[in-house]
Amino acid sequence: MTRQLDEIDRALLRALSADGRRTVRALAKSVDLSEPAVRERIQRLERDGVITGYHAELAPAQVDAGTAAFIALRFDAGRAARDQVEAAIHREPAVLEAHEVAGEDCFWIKVRVASTAALADTLDRIRAIPVIRGTGTTIVLRTVFERPLLSAESTAGAADEAEPAARA
Amino acid sequence: MTRQLDEIDRALLRALSADGRRTVRALAKSVDLSEPAVRERIQRLERDGVITGYHAELAPAQVDAGTAAFIALRFDAGRAARDQVEAAIHREPAVLEAHEVAGEDCFWIKVRVASTAALADTLDRIRAIPVIRGTGTTIVLRTVFERPLLSAESTAGAADEAEPAARA
DNA sequence: TCTGAAAGTATAGGCGA
DNA sequence: TCGCCTATACTTTCAGA
Numbered sequence: 602m603t604r605q606l607d608e609i610d611r612a613l614l615r616a617l618s619a620d621g622r623r624t625v626r627a628l629a630k631s632v633d634l635s636e637p638a639v640r641e642r643i644q645r646l647e648r649d650g651v652i653t654g655y656h657a658e659l660a661p662a663q664v665d666a667g668t669a670a671f672i673a674l675r676f677d678a679g680r681a682a683r684d685q686v687e688a689a690i691h692r693e694p695a696v697l698e699a700h701e702v703a704g705e706d707c708f709w710i711k712v713r714v715a716s717t718a719a720l721a722d723t724l725d726r727i728r729a730i731p732v733i734r735g736t737g738t739t740i741v742l743r744t745v746f747e748r749p750l751l752s753a754e755s756t757a758g759a760a761d762e763a764e765p766a767a768r769a
Numbered sequence: 770m771t772r773q774l775d776e777i778d779r780a781l782l783r784a785l786s787a788d789g790r791r792t793v794r795a796l797a798k799s800v801d802l803s804e805p806a807v808r809e810r811i812q813r814l815e816r817d818g819v820i821t822g823y824h825a826e827l828a829p830a831q832v833d834a835g836t837a838a839f840i841a842l843r844f845d846a847g848r849a850a851r852d853q854v855e856a857a858i859h860r861e862p863a864v865l866e867a868h869e870v871a872g873e874d875c876f877w878i879k880v881r882v883a884s885t886a887a888l889a890d891t892l893d894r895i896r897a898i899p900v901i902r903g904t905g906t907t908i909v910l911r912t913v914f915e916r917p918l919l920s921a922e923s924t925a926g927a928a929d930e931a932e933p934a935a936r937a
Numbered sequence: 938t939c940t941g942a943a944a945g946t947a948t949a950g951g952c953g954a
Numbered sequence: 955t956c957g958c959c960t961a962t963a964c965t966t967t968c969a970g971a
Contacts, residue, residue, distance in 0.1 A: 606831070614832060617825035621789045624945060638958050640946075654826040656917045657785035663774070663819045664782060666918055669868065671839075671877065687913055694921035699913035700837065709839065709907070713918065739877070745855055745867035749824045750834055750881065753862035792966065803938065808967080939971090946965070952958085 606651070609634065611751075613642060614651065618751040621655040661744075666695075666713035669741035670720055672727065673706040675734045682732040683707070689730045695723045706737070774819070777802065779919075781810060782819065786919045789823040829912075834863075834881035837909035838888055840895065841874040843902045850900040851875070857898045863891045874905070 606614070609632050616623055616631060629639040646652045661667055676686050683701075690696045690710055698711040714720045720738075728736060774782070777800050784791055784799060797807040814820045829835055844854050858864045858878055866879040882888045888906075896904060 611832075614825070614827060618827060619824070621823035621825045626945065635959050636946080637948085637960090641957080649831075650828050651831045652825050653828050655789035656787070656824060656826055656920075657782070657789045657820050658822040658824055659782060659786060659918045660818050660821050661918060663817075664779075664919055671868075671870070691914060691921075694923075696921075697918065698915045700839075700909045701911040701913060702839070703908045703910055708913070709909075740871045741868045741877075742871055743869040745869060745876070746859060747866045750827045750829060750865065751832055752824075753859075753864075755862075794966065804967080805938075805969095941970095942968085944965105944967070946963105948963080949961090951960085954956090954958105 610642060610646065610651075611754075613639065614646070615751050615754055617643075617652065617655075618749045661713055665715035665719075668716055668720055669711065669713050669744060671739045671741070672710050672712060672724065673737040673739075674708040674710065674727070675705065675736070676707055676730075677732040677734065685732055686730060690727065693723060693726065695719070778810060778814065778819075779922075781807065782814065783919050783922055785811075785820065785823075786917045829881055833883035833887075836884055836888055837879065837881050837912060839907045839909070840878050840880060840892070841905040841907075842876040842878065842895070843873065843904070844875055844898075845900040845902060853900055854898060858895065861891060861894065863887070 612632050613628055616628055625636050625640050625643070628643075629636045632639065643652070659666075661669070674686065674690075676682050686708065687699070690699055690708075693712075695712040695714045696710050697713055700709050701707065702709050712720065712723055714723055717740075720740075724736065724738060727733065780800050781796055784796055793804050793808050793811070796811075797804045800807065802810075811820070827834075829837070842854065842858075844850050854876065855867070858867055858876075861880075863880040863882045864878050865881055868877050869875065870877050880888065880891055882891055885908075888908075892904065892906060895901065
């Protein structure tokens with residue numbers, strides 16, 4: 602059910618990806634359509650699951666999440682074990698991403714915690730999941746950058762898009 | 770310059786992290802403060818860099834980003850080489866995250882592209898950066914979940930927070 | 938904390954491809 | 955029929971007392 606997106610849809614997605622609070626009015630101006638037309642499109646993008654939500658981006662260090670790490674997980678074969686691991690890591694608030702990867706490891710997860718001590722605690726709880734057979738932790742010394750999907754796409758032609766956001 | 774956040778600030782951050790478009794009115798109701806008081810707090814959180822932006826979340830598969838991979842980069846020692854790599858990968862739209870990590874590898878980056886063919890192209894360009902000495906790619910077979918900071922925190926007490934969002 | 942003005946959002950009805 | 959437009963009613967935000 603992959604909708605076909607035209608250039609206007611993509612421009613709206615780029616704009617909302619960069620600034621999720623941009624007003625319909627501003628969007629309408631930048632794509633040169635009327636407000637109702639733009640609202641229509643955005644609602645369709647939401648309904649069709651192209652836009653899956655809107656979120657504030659927070660500075661990790663300011664919300665007790667200044668320490669990041671990737672953890673590779675190896676665990677017993679079989680769907681039951683995998684489901685158990687998924688449920689357990691989903692319950693850990695520090696785990697922000699979980700990916701099933703090719704290769705020897707089964708999962709790679711990204712965690713953000715307040716300190717290395719907190720990382721140790723999280724790691725202890727993960728190692729305590731019964732089916733887990735091993736973990737490998739890679740500490741992040743510095744996050745160079747993180748950005749949302751599409752935000753780096755060239756705006757090719759439409760010379761708008763500035764930055765930050767700030768409510769209104 | 771780490772601001773001290775009280776429980777109300779944290780509740781606001783949780784709410785905006787889960788739904789970046791929630792209105793001041795709704796937020797005010799959920800934390801039981803007046804609207805101006807809440808607006809005040811949010812503006813301060815933005816000014817102080819706790820909230821660094823607002824973004825729409827997009828379904829990767831629908832925007833030519835259905836294939837994810839992590840790439841470990843090894844490159845020449847020294848600040849000049851590092852700066853060069855940073856600049857080069859920042860120019861690659863497919864690179865969504867870049868982290869300097871402890872261990873043998875220098876950087877770990879996360880990429881999202883349309884296909885494995887596109888991944889090969891991206892990888893070629895990265896390998897072509899002069900100072901790069903080696904890469905190691907780990908393909909993501911399936912992303913189990915991804916979530917924003919704070920979104921998994923228990924709402925402890927305030928029984929609100931539902932979901933998706935959708936403009937108004 | 939409240940109130941009025943300004944800005945933004947939603948809905949309806951009509952036009953043209 | 956579908957997508958866009960104009961016009962109007964409504965909600966939210968914001969500044970000053």
